[in-house]
Amino acid sequence: MGEKELTVQEKQEVQHKGETTRPEKYFVPAVDIFETDNEVTVVAEMPGVGSKGVDISLQDDVLTIKGSPEPEPESDDRRILLQEYESGNYLRRFTVAETIDQDKIEASMTDGLLKVVLPKAAPARPRKIEVQAG
Amino acid sequence: MALIRFAPQTGFRNPWAEFERIRQELDAFSRTLAGETARPRATVYPPLNIAEDADNLVIKAELPGVRAEDLDISIEGETLTLQGKRAPRHDEENVSYHRREIETGSFSRAITLPTRVDVDKINARLVNGILTITLQKAAEVKPRQISVTTD
Numbered sequence: 292m293g294e295k296e297l298t299v300q301e302k303q304e305v306q307h308k309g310e311t312t313r314p315e316k317y318f319v320p321a322v323d324i325f326e327t328d329n330e331v332t333v334v335a336e337m338p339g340v341g342s343k344g345v346d347i348s349l350q351d352d353v354l355t356i357k358g359s360p361e362p363e364p365e366s367d368d369r370r371i372l373l374q375e376y377e378s379g380n381y382l383r384r385f386t387v388a389e390t391i392d393q394d395k396i397e398a399s400m401t402d403g404l405l406k407v408v409l410p411k412a413a414p415a416r417p418r419k420i421e422v423q424a425g
Numbered sequence: 426m427a428l429i430r431f432a433p434q435t436g437f438r439n440p441w442a443e444f445e446r447i448r449q450e451l452d453a454f455s456r457t458l459a460g461e462t463a464r465p466r467a468t469v470y471p472p473l474n475i476a477e478d479a480d481n482l483v484i485k486a487e488l489p490g491v492r493a494e495d496l497d498i499s500i501e502g503e504t505l506t507l508q509g510k511r512a513p514r515h516d517e518e519n520v521s522y523h524r525r526e527i528e529t530g531s532f533s534r535a536i537t538l539p540t541r542v543d544v545d546k547i548n549a550r551l552v553n554g555i556l557t558i559t560l561q562k563a564a565e566v567k568p569r570q571i572s573v574t575t576d
Contacts, residue, residue: 295529295531296470296530298470299471299472300528323522323525324523325523326520326522327520327521334514336490336527338553338555339554369483370476370477370478371474372477372539376473376474400553403487403490403553403555404527
């Protein structure tokens with residue numbers, strides 16, 4: 292690992308989201324999701340989004356992560372020479388299978404990566420069940 | 426201000442240049458038929474957005490998860506090289522992955538700058554995963570106002 296060359300991943304626009312009143316673009320952020328015994332962690336790529344632009348909600352087992360990038364200062368006489376990527380909002384939804392302790396959800400934003408830690412509620416933690424020989 | 430080069434009059438000397446021009450236009454035409462935008466697709470990571478104004482050239486790249494110390498930017502003549510790596514962030518012990526879409530690895534991209542720049546006045550910032558390199562154009566390529574005087 293580490294020496295692998297990164298490849299370009301085209302941004303995918305969100306499909307079937309319903310129409311928006313404002314002409315905004317929504318992209319699907321790439322995510323890593325991993326689980327330990329105590330928590331589920333979601334890491335999402337959201338370049339340009341500051342900690343204020345993130346909106347996370349968990350309702351009816353659906354986790355919604357949304358990010359709006361900070362507006363860029365517009366300059367009138369700026370001319371685009373090359374545009375290989377588009378900027379826009381980020382939106383992704385997941386159905387969470389585990390029971391999550393909603394009050395203890397923590398989220399942080401570093402270097403354009405959003406990290407959401409969803410602690411499992413107590414009953415969902417694995418219990419060791421002894422099998423008695425008999 | 427747009428940089429427009431004079432079209433070289435090589436049509437007679439090189440008949441293949443005309444074929445090449447036709448091929449490029451047909452390519453562009455078939456792209457419009459396919460419903461694709463004219464936006465060029467990056468083939469080398471990271472995709473870049475480049476803009477210019479009268480004094481500066483601004484290069485932007487989305488580099489989420491890349492730390493400033495893992496990034497190396499160098500300029501040599503008119504070639505700007507962007508190198509770096511995205512290191513894995515999370516310790517991977519007793520962890521089971523459900524999805525793994527964020528790639529880790531190294532990247533290197535070199536671009537030829539469209540104009541000459543002042544190599545001493547280059548500013549690079551990495552904020553929220555977006556790299557912004559601001560290069561000041563060299564004094565001789567900046568537009569200059571020429572006042573007209575009358576006798």
